[in-house]
Amino acid sequence: MRRRIRRRYAAERRFRLLGLGAILLSAAFLAFLLVTMVSNGLGGFRQTEIRVDIDFAANTLSAASAGGEIEAAVAAAAEAQYGPGGARALSDTAWLRVERAIEDDPSILARKKALWLPAASAIDGAAKGDGDGEAEALVTRLEQDDAIRTGFNTDFLTGADATDPAAVGIWGAFKGSLLTMLVTLAIAFPVGVLSAVYLEEYAPRNRWTDMIEVSINNLAAVPSIIFGLLGLAVFLNTFHLPRSAPLVGGLTLALMTMPVIVIAGRNAIKSVPPSIRDAALGIGASKVQVVFHHVLPLALPGILTGTIIGMARALGETAPLLMIGMRAFIATPPDGITSPASVLPVQIFLWSDEVSRGFVEKTSAAIIVLLAFLLAMNGLAIFLRNKFERRW
Amino acid sequence: MSSLALFLLVVALAALGWLMARARATAFRRGGSAPRAHSLPSYHGWYVALWTAVPALIFIAVWTPLSANLVMDEVMSAPAAASLPPFEMQRVAILREAREIAEGIRPGGFHPESNALAPAYADALSRTRTMGAVVALLLAFAGGAFAFTRVSPHFRARTRVERLVMAALLGASTIAILTTLGIIASLLFESARFFSLVDPLEFLFGTHWSPQIAIRADQAGASGGFGAIPLFWGTIFIGAIIAMLVAIPLGLMSAIYLTQYARPAVRRWMKPLLEMLAGVPTVVYGYFAALTVAPAVRDFGKAIGIASATSESALAAGLVMGIMIIPFVSSMADDSINAVPQAMRDGSLAMGATTSETIRRVIVPAALPGVVGGVLLAVSRAIGETMIVVMAAGLAANLTANPFASVTTVTTQIVQLLTGDQEFDSAKTLAAFALGLVLFVVTLLLNIVALRVVKKYREAYE
Incomplete structure (x- = not known):
């Protein structure tokens, strides 16, 4: 008997440990994922630069020189200073920085000037401890000359997509995401809130209302890629809106986000106690005044929380945007909602497809940026909920 | 202007x-x-x-x-x-x-x-x-x-203005119906065009998938193969089998621990932490699967003597997808376990059962319909998931049960067929809409069944 009890207690402990193990394993996956991304991606925020002494007086550059000439002059200077292969140690876009330096201060054209130029991807990797023998030898030599340094990568935060991993930036995709989210918010928020108000406050119980409810609940469960197919068939092929524009992406994501906002909005409106409505009606407010002056302001924190969560989901969404052509190589940030753009998650997808090793850290760095934003949005939602949520 | x-x-x-x-x-x-x-x-x-x-x-x-x-x-x-x-x-x-x-x-x-x-x-x-x-x-x-x-x-200005407000409210709520109709119409319309080119029976039951359209009419395989069975199998294999083998035990045990054993403070911290798993964008999971998990799975496969292990495997995609699904299963299980009346638990404990016996013999059986409903929702979510499989599962339409081999899924093929520049009228692009239609119908059915199950079960205790 006692042995049996002991066995049952052992089983109890095992079961309990199993449960704890399941939780810890799930949490460990999350931690592993985040640690992998952070350890891979931190390097992407740093950039290796090489000092090149360019003797502007000796070459024929002028303020009006074309890009090709500057590029050739920079390559020649690098070869002269670091021997053959010196030009390849610089990033393909290093001459852009020289051009900018000339623009900033044309007087350097008359003298010799040491400029810090971004290093090529292979050198960048070697300087961060992940390169092949040849690149590492060059890095060691440069270090002896004190001609290499690693600093914060401002180009990554201000640039757009490029073919050279050392020159890529996140700003283009980020701006695309921002514009797309603006379109999504401008459509999904009013439509979602108004539908929630209608369904919760005014809708008569009939077949039409039932149909609306069923379709909203179904839309919330439809796979996101189906919305991409809808966007492709309707917005692109029927209305001929511009391909890969934030306008179309925003419209598609708005249709996807709207059900989330409707459901959150209905719950928030439902939680406003009927006594508020009765009191307002009792002192002579009309039905519209009751809702817009009393119910909606009280439900607003809940609606906003739901909206932010829905927008965070839309910000991380990739598949529907691939369907509407947002996977093109776009090297300049978009100017408006109708010009071609990329968005952060699609940019991550595109970079992850690149074979060049330098893209691994850039992809992870872009993921860190995306996750930081999602975390901030969700944190804001939790803050709003804790601060303004009222229990009646 | x-x-x-x-x-x-x-x-x-x-x-x-x-x-x-x-x-x-x-x-x-x-x-x-x-x-x-x-x-x-x-x-x-x-x-x-x-x-x-x-x-x-x-x-x-x-x-x-x-x-x-x-x-x-x-x-x-x-x-x-x-x-x-x-x-x-x-x-x-x-x-x-x-x-x-x-x-x-x-x-x-x-x-x-x-x-x-x-x-x-x-x-x-x-x-x-x-x-x-x-x-x-x-x-x-x-x-x-x-x-x-x-x-x-x-x-009576107020009456007029309020009439317009009501019209706007009604208009906003019809957008949901319009969206649903738009989805159904566009999928049906394009699928009908596809099925005028390809026999529906061949599409649904054929086992050969190679949607290349030949450039010249006399080229070998000019008609392309549109048998979608390998895709359906790949989708089920990754989304409904491998992912669920990961997500069901982990999600269910997490829910049991959080509801039955954990102290309130632990629960308050661990539950949002688990839900963070659902908030990570799928493209991040996809990258994680392709960069870290897939090579590890390949090396593991090689180590246990499977020569055909590739870096694009069903196992890698399924494992990562399973991790993503954990919070869905666990939160649904959490709800249904909490809904089991306290009296049933007390009765079992009073009879001398230990907590784990109560959970296994009383609570889980009582909560089972809710858990099953949650799992069905999770499956519908998993088979509609795109980025993880696009980045980690590969493109080869294999009909295999070997988890180390590369399989392809419905969503991967939709992405594959529609990205890139091609004529919009070819059977290749239209096939994507037919696949989309199948996906839409299956996820819809799964959701309807799941909600029915959950609802019926709720009524049983109310």
Whole structure:
């Protein structure tokens, strides 16, 4: 008997440990994922630069020189200073920085000037401890000359997509995401809130209302890629809106986000106690005044929380945007909602497809940026909920 | 005048109308001689503002796309357009350049033709824009003036404004239905075109998937293979089998621990932490699967003697997808375990059962319908998931049960068929819509069944 009890207690402990193990394993996956991304991606925020002494007086550059000439002059200077292969140690876009330096201060054209130029991807990797023998030898030599340094990568935060991993930036995709989210918010928020108000406050119980409810609940469960197919068939092929524009992406994501906002909005409106409505009606407010002056302001924190969560989901969404052509190589940030753009998650997808090793850290760095934003949005939602949520 | 400026001007006019009408309505009130007004002054203001803005904005919304076509017609009839090259792509590029020159965005064009077209373009643009602006402003003034004349103490402005508000509410809620109809219509329409090219039975039951369309008619495999069974199997294998083998035990045990054993403080911290797993974007999971998990799985496969282990395997995609699904399973299980009446638990404990025996023999069986419903929802979510499988599962349509081999899924193939530049009418692109239709129907059915199960079960205890 006692042995049996002991066995049952052992089983109890095992079961309990199993449960704890399941939780810890799930949490460990999350931690592993985040640690992998952070350890891979931190390097992407740093950039290796090489000092090149360019003797502007000796070459024929002028303020009006074309890009090709500057590029050739920079390559020649690098070869002269670091021997053959010196030009390849610089990033393909290093001459852009020289051009900018000339623009900033044309007087350097008359003298010799040491400029810090971004290093090529292979050198960048070697300087961060992940390169092949040849690149590492060059890095060691440069270090002896004190001609290499690693600093914060401002180009990554201000640039757009490029073919050279050392020159890529996140700003283009980020701006695309921002514009797309603006379109999504401008459509999904009013439509979602108004539908929630209608369904919760005014809708008569009939077949039409039932149909609306069923379709909203179904839309919330439809796979996101189906919305991409809808966007492709309707917005692109029927209305001929511009391909890969934030306008179309925003419209598609708005249709996807709207059900989330409707459901959150209905719950928030439902939680406003009927006594508020009765009191307002009792002192002579009309039905519209009751809702817009009393119910909606009280439900607003809940609606906003739901909206932010829905927008965070839309910000991380990739598949529907691939369907509407947002996977093109776009090297300049978009100017408006109708010009071609990329968005952060699609940019991550595109970079992850690149074979060049330098893209691994850039992809992870872009993921860190995306996750930081999602975390901030969700944190804001939790803050709003804790601060303004009222229990009646 | 650009559409945006016109829009802002109309809105400004509406605001002006609002102020004027409100001032006039306030004057009635102050006058004292007039009878008591029906509506508050601000409602008169809204009435005028809406009459000013709504017709004009509707006109702008219709005119903007219409005018683009008008401009295009006019440009194409200009003499300079005769020298345009016949190729569609070049024409589009030149026309875009001409527009940018006409609008002053760029100083000169790369193509000589666009420089020649620019004056005609600028001419047509300014003409249609002036026309649109004049009509929109006329509409705004006419609407505003009409509404302003009706402002009087007896006028029931509030009723009118509220009627429009109700119409807007109803309109907003029909958008959900329109979206559903749009999805169904576009999927059905394109699928019907696909099935006029490919036999539906071959699509649903064929086992050969190779959607390449031959360039020449006499090439081998000219018709392509559209048997989707390998895709359906790959989807089920990854989403419903491997992912669930990970997600069900972990999700269920997490829910049991959190609801039955954990202290409230632990629960308060661990539950949001688990839910973070659902908030990570799928593209991040996909990258994680491709970068870290897939090579590890391949090396593991090689180590246990499976020579065919590749870096794109069903196991890698399924494992990562399972991790993503954990919070879905655990939160549904959490809800249904919490819904089991306390009396049942107390009864079992009072009979001398240990906590784990109570959980295994009483709580889980009682909560089972809810858990099953949650698992069905999770499956529907997993098979519709795209980015993880696109990045980690591969493209080879294999019909295999070997988890180390590469399989492909419905969503991967949709992405594959529709990205890249091709004719939109080919069987290849239409096949994506047929796959989408299958996916839509299956996820819909799974959701309906899951919700039924959960609902029925809730009623049992209420």
